[in-house]
Amino acid sequence: MTLTTHLPQSYGYVPDVNAAQAKQTPVRKRQVPIALVSLLTAAGLLLIWAATATAGLVSPIFLPAPAVVAATLWNLVTVGFVDSTLAEHVLASLGRVLGGLGVSVLIGVPAGLAIGMSRIGRGILDPIVEFLRPLPPLAYLPLIIIWFGIGEASKVTVIALSMLPSIIISTAAGVRAVPKDHINAARAFGATRRQVTLHVVLPSALPSILTGTRIALGTGWSTLVAAELVAATRGLGFMIQSAAQFLVTDVVIAGIAVIALIAILLEIAARALERWLAPWASAH
Amino acid sequence: MSHLSFNDVSLTYPARDRNGAAQLVLDRISLSLSTGEFVAVIGRSGSGKTSLLNIAAGFQEPSEGTVTLDGAPIDGPGTERAVVFQDDALYPWLVARDNVAFPLKLRGVGERDRRARAEELLELVGLPTAGNRRISELSGGMRQRVGIARALAAEPRFLLLDEPLGALDSLTRSRMQTFLLNVWTKSGSGALLITHSIDEALLLATRIVVLSPHPGRLAADIPSSFAADILSGTPAGDVRASPAFKRMHDGLIGLIHTASPEEELAA
Incomplete structure (x- = not known):
């Protein structure tokens, strides 16, 4: 073919009228916003809690007043509990969950690729994933503690194991969903198997991998808190467990609130990561 | 000049179950395409048009026969044969x-x-x-x-076009036909176009190949000269309106129908 680099003319082109346009939301009848209903529900629950506590219906040992919990939370931030401030407990927990995430992505994505791209890989790894997937992480935690002791290694291992199935499964699903034409196009342009994997399969599966990672992060966070209840000297799970042993209920409730808040923040961060790394997938 | 040749190419799909018969999709197709040619392949559904293109692209291996590029058998896909897909396949x-x-x-x-x-x-x-x-x-x-x-x-030396305009609305489609023709002339490559549209085949191709269905057999291989009129600036509407175009159009419809088994037409 003799297309020269000098192109004297191009074919005049009127942009198509049916070029993609931003979708407009049709005008709708004014309705009560759902967010407002949710906000009122939360405020109502808080009010019932406060009323119950101040009326002295329940002993503060079981249910301290919201104001007391708020004061405790401030105290946790400034002074801390069992030798660590709240920030140190949070960092210990976050470090473990992110460490576990790193390990499980490093193992899970290649494993998912192997399942999605090779029959042999699928034959080897499928039974392992299917064995691991339905197991509650706390069921194998004692075994991991026997193997790795009660240090950081055992906690990171348990978290990584609990995250692995959803990362592997979502990667494999993403790989299997790659359109055949996308692979054929690359092959027609001379791509090697490696190039097809790197330039077509991985980017095509990326949105699915990120969704799996987001789900895994939720699983990992709940596993972590449970694991810290059993064996740790720092971390949010450890904090509420030791508080419970001394019946310091306000710390327990404050700890639960922090755990929930961080779970929500992790979810938001993961969604932001999806939009940033795979904007084409969330565009529509 | 380069030549892309199908030499007695057959394609058989194995039986789906134990009682089923193996399905013959393409039956001993021999066809040669040179750079500078624009060959359109038309035929009813089931005539194996897309299989023919997939074999030329190297996505699929023929059960029998070979495809050669300047005499050398092709072995899988290659950059000298670029494909344009119906659903664009862009990333x-x-x-x-x-x-x-x-x-x-x-x-x-x-x-x-x-x-x-x-x-x-x-x-x-x-x-x-x-x-x-x-x-x-x-x-x-x-x-x-x-x-x-x-x-x-x-x-590429050959452009393999798998119904690239099939999913477009008719106005865009006719605009794209002229465009495709111009790009092909500039590129100096050979083109193999799979299409459902007799009209499109007549407007673009220098040769029209008709496949008969079940199994896909070569039913006709005829030259066409309307593309030259379009390239010399005659509006597509005028070309379509000419008696020669209509005669050829009717002839091709007749060919496709007589090339189809009776039960196929009834269905």
């Missing part, structure tokens, strides 16, 4: 320019060179300002232009 994670530059990237062309080349090709296909746009922001016609630019980036 949504790349902007238009990077899609066009994709074949160059695979070949190891440096970032700056492939950017420049991609911009040239986008200009050639009439999308000089679309380089930074996402695929999801482009219309069907624009996407096919990007797909054609991408195929040209590979500098």
Whole structure:
């Protein structure tokens, strides 16, 4: 073919009228916003809690007043509990969950690729994933503690194991969903198997991998808190467990609130990561 | 000049179950295509048109026979045979320019060179300002232009066009037909177009191949000269209205129908 680099003319082109346009939301009848209903529900629950506590219906040992919990939370931030401030407990927990995430992505994505791209890989790894997937992480935690002791290694291992199935499964699903034409196009342009994997399969599966990672992060966070209840000297799970042993209920409730808040923040961060790394997938 | 030849190519799909019979899709097709030619393949559904293209592209191996490029048997896909797909097969994670530059990237062309080349090709296909746009922001016609630019980036000797205009609305489609013809002339390559449209085959091709269905057999291989009229500037509407065009159109419809078994027509 003799297309020269000098192109004297191009074919005049009127942009198509049916070029993609931003979708407009049709005008709708004014309705009560759902967010407002949710906000009122939360405020109502808080009010019932406060009323119950101040009326002295329940002993503060079981249910301290919201104001007391708020004061405790401030105290946790400034002074801390069992030798660590709240920030140190949070960092210990976050470090473990992110460490576990790193390990499980490093193992899970290649494993998912192997399942999605090779029959042999699928034959080897499928039974392992299917064995691991339905197991509650706390069921194998004692075994991991026997193997790795009660240090950081055992906690990171348990978290990584609990995250692995959803990362592997979502990667494999993403790989299997790659359109055949996308692979054929690359092959027609001379791509090697490696190039097809790197330039077509991985980017095509990326949105699915990120969704799996987001789900895994939720699983990992709940596993972590449970694991810290059993064996740790720092971390949010450890904090509420030791508080419970001394019946310091306000710390327990404050700890639960922090755990929930961080779970929500992790979810938001993961969604932001999806939009940033795979904007084409969330565009529509 | 290069030649792409099908030599007694047959394709059989194995039986789906124990009682089923093996399905013959293509039956001893022999066909040769040279650079500078535009061959359109038409036929009813089930005539194995797309299988023929997939074999030429190297996506599928024939059960019998060979496809040769200048005498040497092809072994899988290759850059000298670029494919344009019906559903564009562009990569949504790349902007238009990077899609066009994709074949160059695979070949190891440096970032700056492939950017420049991609911009040239986008200009050639009439999308000089679309380089930074996402695929999801482009219309069907624009996407096919990007797909054609991408195929040209590979500098192929043959363009394999798998119903590239099939999914477009009729106005865009007729505009794209003239465009495709012009790009093909400029490229100096050979083109193999799979299409459902007799009209499109007549307007674009220098040769029209008719396949009969179940199994796909070569029913006719006839030259056509209307593409030359269009290239010399005659409006497509005038070409279509000419008695010669109508005669040929009716003749091809007759050919496709007589080439089909009776039960096929009843169904």
